[in-house]
Amino acid sequence: MNIVDSTKATPVPLNDPELEQIAMTTLLIGRQLMESGARAEVVHEDCSIVAHGFGAEHVDLRSGYASVDITVSRGANTITRTMEVGPHGVDHRVSHALRDLVRRVQQGNLTPSEALAKATGLKRDTPHFAPSLVALAAGIACAAFGRLLGLDWPAFLPVAAAGAIGQAVRQLMQRRLVNVFVIAACIAFLSSSLAGLGSHWAGSATVNVAMVASVLMLVPGVPAFNAQSDIMEGHPTLGAARGVCVIMLLTFIAIGVLLAQVLLGVQP
């Protein structure tokens, strides 16, 4: 067995500054893809396309839950870089814009610096719905979801209102960078309490369903699908991490709802 003595290794000076830019641009695109809800395989494929599109000869990517690492080689030069990944969300339009950017790189229409500039401003430049509209949509979605679970009509509006208020407060807490699990428990408690009180006053016979339906916008459906896909597609570490986060989130949501049920005296 050959053992390399690292203390005697000669440091290799970086003589390919463009390789650095290729690595960082690729990592930025990979990070944003992960933050916008892409599966690991999509992140790996797109990062490979970008790095090869810029002229890298060999690319290795490792995607973790909280960071992505890349090694790119060209000629005699090889560099490895890492980048932190922020909170995992779902943003379809950002994801779509990123994949469009990847296609432009593949077609040779962008230099690394141009792609880096575009990727840096992409989240800011991508259109988003007004927060009030998102809150309203989340509330209506919760009430509709509730109907699928057997929610009666008197509880429909209270659930929609409670879901909308919960989503509005959730957006405020997200802007203040509050921990995602704390947000889940607090919003579950708030929305569930409001839905319970509202549906009780409205004469609903399904107060219990109303209290759960009002928090369904918090259920991490896309991360749950991604966890399964990642494990199936050969990324079990990321898939397992996503799965654990899904279970933790569900537990915090359940704690919030349970506290509300105890407060209102509703049997689970």
Added chain:
Amino acid sequence: MTVDVLHLLHQAFFGAVAASGFGVLFNFGWRDLRWCATSGALALTIRTLGQNGGWSLEAATFAAAAAVGCGGRLLRARLGIANNALAVAGCIPMVPGFFAAQAIFGLFALTAPHPDNPSKLAVTTMEFALRVIFAAGAIGAGLSIVTHILRSPDA
């Protein structure tokens, strides 16, 4: 098989509303929201028909997820790169969040100092937990199998 058309329409309509609501939450564009609604309606229609036909919830959910995944693939040229995401949005109304909550409540109740009828509670909790695992697995498997069989370069 007898089909209650009103119930079917009810499920399809609220599946569409829920999917498009989540579409806004996931920042789909205005143009894509109608496809989210279509996807949600298709998923709930197939799941309801399956359940009316005597299938288990899990089998009906699997069929619905596979059908929505296929629909997205077949309309790929028209929908562009969004097809897989649209299939996921359509499946969101089938996510067993309610069962998950009930399973966790059951676990909390089991660990209370003096639970009423712990054996029955344990069985009920286990049933909810298994339903969550199998229903979520059915959605994931339905979507993944279609994705891998009808694979495309922009998957």
